[in-house]
Amino acid sequence: MDNLTAPGLSNSSGTPVSTPDPGFAVYVHWPFCEAKCPYCDFNSHVRHGGINEARFRSAYLAELDHMRALTGPRDVTSIFFGGGTPSRMMPETCAAILERIAQNWPLVPGAEITLEANPTSVEAERFASYRAAGVNRVSVGLQALNDVVLKALGRTHTVEEGLNALNIAKDHFERVSFDLIYARPRQTLEQWRTELSHALSLAKGHLSLYQLTIEEGTPFAALHAAGKLKMPDEEHARDFFVMTQEMCTVAGLPAYEVSNHAVPGQESRHNLLYWNMGDYAGVGPGAHGRLTLDGARHALSILSNPEDWAEQVLEAGHATETSEQLLAGEVSEEYLLMGMRLSEGISLSHYAALGGEVDYITIATLETDGLVRVSGDRLMATADGLLVLNSVIASLAG
Ligand SMILES: C[S@@+](CC[C@H](N)C(=O)[O-])C[C@H]1O[C@@H](n2cnc3c(N)ncnc32)[C@H](O)[C@@H]1O
Ligand code: SF4
Secondary structure, three states, X not given: OOOOOOOOOEOOOOOEOOOOXXXXXXXXXXXXXXXXXXXXXXXXXOOOOOOOHHHHHHHHHHHHHHHHHHHOOOXXXXXXXXXXOHHHOOHHHHHHHXXXXXXXXXXXXXXXXXXXXXXXXXXHOXXXXXXXXXXXXXXXXXXXXXXXXXHHOOOOOOHHHHHHHHHHHHHHOOEEEEEEEEOOOOOOHHHXXXXXXXXXXXXXXXXXXXXXXXXXXXXXXXXXXXXXXXXXXXXXXXXXXXXXXXXXXXXXXXXXXXXXXXXOOOOOHHHHHHHOOOXXXXXXXXXEEEEEEOOEEEEEEEOOOHHHHHHHHHHHOOOEEEEEEOOHHHHHHHHHHHHOOEOOOEEHHHHHHOXXXXXXXXXXXXXXXXXXXXXXXXXXXXXXXXXXXXXXHHHHHO
């Protein structure tokens, strides 16, 4: 069984606590999907003619070598294959990437290695091979437990196929999470209560529950603009959120972040590293990274078109488009943006150490309004605050 409790991540009672050194992670972006879902604005592409996977594999390995040259020796605490749909990657490619990561940077014992998977039968058949390659956690994109809804979301799997894939995942991986999208057009609170109860009965330690967002430039955005997609109003969205929090807490999977719920100790260590401002190297088209180089935190972004990315990496050794040193104010702002999403919130002394200005008058006003809570050195959003998180953060940032 994998080491489920990273040192410094949980205390003996399983309560998540902040870690002074969030570790070092590698993010691998696989940009291909079987079909483009109409709500999605991730860097994901459909290639009906297939891709030259051997060429892409070589490019990933080359880019990993480039990142190793930048970072120097670090101990890897987590790896995340995200997408797109990484479960469309041949297991050989996944194995080669993991092997190269381990050659470049030592992996800590029990390092968390997650792969995002779409739940079609073709992909579920590969789960055993991903496990053999070293993946020890999967995040399955179920999205809904209703066939009509899955069709409306443009998904290519049915509920039955999804549940079957989830069972296969549970057979092969110690740690399995799945994603659902809620607060969907025309969804009622009672329908979501039934669907979420079903989901909680299937959950194995971790669940990601996202409220549907309308992303600019997507087909859903066009439908929404034309009045053909009725989204829940603010009050209704709030009811969905509050009910979700309550049901998950009662089921023993409280939120540790706005959209992520886990049995204490089963939080995604990779996500926590992002939210706790750890360093991570991102490889693959459109990946982002945060690296401390020469003592300063840098934000890196990589070329997003997959074929252009492969060509450039194979020619020049990397396809980094931008690598910018973050100013003190930008680092503290990032900490505020990320940390306020967590149920444990931010450390005010760390925020100040990063150059952030702690505005006690604003904090007191937000506290009086019931939007934030202060506990010792920590500042966190209340349930009401999480519902208007962007404006809470804007007030705190001044
Ligand atoms: C990059 S997608 C990935 C995984 C995989 N390709 C899939 O679709 O199952 C990560 C998750 O983001 C969520 N997501 C994507 N677009 C969203 C949107 N517009 N609103 C809410 N959730 C969204 C979905 O739940 C999805 O599982
Ligand atoms: S939601 Fe997942 S499967 Fe759908 S287009 Fe986005 S990345 Fe691809």
